[in-house]
Amino acid sequence: MNAWNRNRITSILGIDYPIIQGPFGGYASQRLTAAVSNFGGLGSFGALNLTPQAITEVISEIRSLTSRPFAMNLWVSQEDEGARTSDANAFERSLAPLVAHFGALGVPLPMYKAYSPATRFEDQVRAVIDSNVPALSFIFGIPPKEILDECRARNIVTIGAATTPEEAVLLQEAGVNAIVASGFEAGGHRGSFLRAAEDSLTGTFSLVPQIVDAVDVPVIAAGGVADARGVIAALALGAEAVQMGTVFLTCAESGASRLHRETLLQRNADRTQLTKGFTGRLARGIHNRLMEELNRKETGILPYPLQRALIKNLSVAAESEGRSDLLPMWAGQSANLSSCTDVTAFLTSLVEDVSEAAGPIIEWSATRRKHHSV
Ligand SMILES: Cc1cc2nc3c(=O)[nH]c(=O)nc-3n(C[C@H](O)[C@H](O)[C@H](O)COP(=O)(O)O)c2cc1C
Numbered sequence: 001m002n003a004w005n006r007n008r009i010t011s012i013l014g015i016d017y018p019i020i021q022g023p024f025g026g027y028a029s030q031r032l033t034a035a036v037s038n039f040g041g042l043g044s045f046g047a048l049n050l051t052p053q054a055i056t057e058v059i060s061e062i063r064s065l066t067s068r069p070f071a072m073n074l075w076v077s078q079e080d081e082g083a084r085t086s087d088a089n090a091f092e093r094s095l096a097p098l099v100a101h102f103g104a105l106g107v108p109l110p111m112y113k114a115y116s117p118a119t120r121f122e123d124q125v126r127a128v129i130d131s132n133v134p135a136l137s138f139i140f141g142i143p144p145k146e147i148l149d150e151c152r153a154r155n156i157v158t159i160g161a162a163t164t165p166e167e168a169v170l171l172q173e174a175g176v177n178a179i180v181a182s183g184f185e186a187g188g189h190r191g192s193f194l195r196a197a198e199d200s201l202t203g204t205f206s207l208v209p210q211i212v213d214a215v216d217v218p219v220i221a222a223g224g225v226a227d228a229r230g231v232i233a234a235l236a237l238g239a240e241a242v243q244m245g246t247v248f249l250t251c252a253e254s255g256a257s258r259l260h261r262e263t264l265l266q267r268n269a270d271r272t273q274l275t276k277g278f279t280g281r282l283a284r285g286i287h288n289r290l291m292e293e294l295n296r297k298e299t300g301i302l303p304y305p306l307q308r309a310l311i312k313n314l315s316v317a318a319e320s321e322g323r324s325d326l327l328p329m330w331a332g333q334s335a336n337l338s339s340c341t342d343v344t345a346f347l348t349s350l351v352e353d354v355s356e357a358a359g360p361i362i363e364w365s366a367t368r369r370k371h372h373s374v
Contacts (some may be wrong), residue, residue: 004358005351007366008218009241010102012157012177013135014069016040019231020220022187022245023073023137025049029255030058032248035343040124044071044137049080051119059131069134071159073316074124076141077193079117080280089113093300094310097293101326105317115306125234135159139182141192142174149175161222163192163200163207165214170194172215179212180243183223185330187246187272187284197282201274209338212238212369220373225236228353236361236367238292247331251340257319269335278328280307286335289325290314 021036024047033247080208134190137159137221162168183204190197204223222243318326340346
């Protein structure tokens with residue numbers, strides 16, 4: 001009988017369980033990455049905001065905490081059309097609905113500054129590759145061919161993210177080793193890169209089997225997986241691993257803020273919604289007053305990453321003033337399903353529960369996959 005935890009993903013990555021901790025851009029922590037990897041899953045670190053120098057330091061810190069494989073994660077595309085030409089008028093329009101909140105939080109109003117990119121994928125990925133990391137995962141596109149070739153030559157496993165079967169096919173053609181099928185339920189940004197994110201909103205239950213049918217490389221299910229039921233369902237749909245994000249935000253090792261963590265632990269995340277208002281790109285977070293206001297049709301939203309920078313001014317103050325109504329708090333639709341506070345305890349019980357039921361399902365699902373490929 002097939003063991004549920006022995007498949008192409010576990011063997012490509014050299015891990016014990018096909019459980020990937022989803023990378024958190026801006027909320028990552030070396031301790032969380034290492035804790036998941038030490039357990040035998042794949043810890044990931046979202047490095048989207050980091051300079052190459054900081055990336056190198058983070059990688060060596062992770063290596064000091066674990067000798068097991070881990071992934072570094074980057075955003076291939078880091079700015080939207082219009083970011084370079086966005087002017088002071090656009091800035092004032094987007095600032096207008098926030099002025100009262102800045103006042104209430106006692107924060108001086110931010111001033112318009114012409115955009116200049118803080119980080120570039122090309123420089124960040126150089127630092128990741130030069131450190132010979134075990135795995136590189138990415139969203140919002142496909143890295144240039146030379147980068148993927150170099151990863152292959154250095155045995156760095158590459159994991160791309162797709163929000164549609166078409167994106168998955170392109171990722172496979174580019175030669176990635178595995179594909180994350182990222183369903184509508186997922187917390188954080190929609191990493192769409194072919195169609196607009198608004199037109200790429202398929203749920204995990206529909207997306208995973210369609211991507212499994214469309215590609216031969218192993219598929220990782222992401223979006224809404226929060227417990228053993230989700231893992232088993234993902235495996236039954238043909239995925240060979242899961243990527244869980246939101247569930248790890250509440251554990252002691254996560255980099256999420258106190259307010260964000262408390263809101264999740266108090267199970268106040270029953271209503272999540274997609275918004276462009278927090279960063280300029282479509283992403284799922286907990287519905288609150290700020291999201292409601294920014295989602296109004298008439299609100300001006302700056303192109304990514306300008307909106308992100310604008311809101312950052314507000315969120316730092318909202319956090320210190322304890323204003324969860326004004327704080328962006330990313331979370332997926334299954335946020336209220338779990339309250340993981342200790343990574344090892346959570347993963348131990350997850351693995352026990354999945355092990356009880358998964359064997360026959362995996363065997364059946366693997367047979368289905370074989371039938372498809374003949
Ligand atoms: C706070 C937060 C930040 C995230 N940042 C990234 C990121 O930088 N890169 C990425 O590939 N995925 C990112 N994700 C997506 C997760 O890695 C994962 O795919 C997703 O959370 C899975 O869905 P779930 O939240 O329902 O578990 C983020 C998710 C959250 C909740």
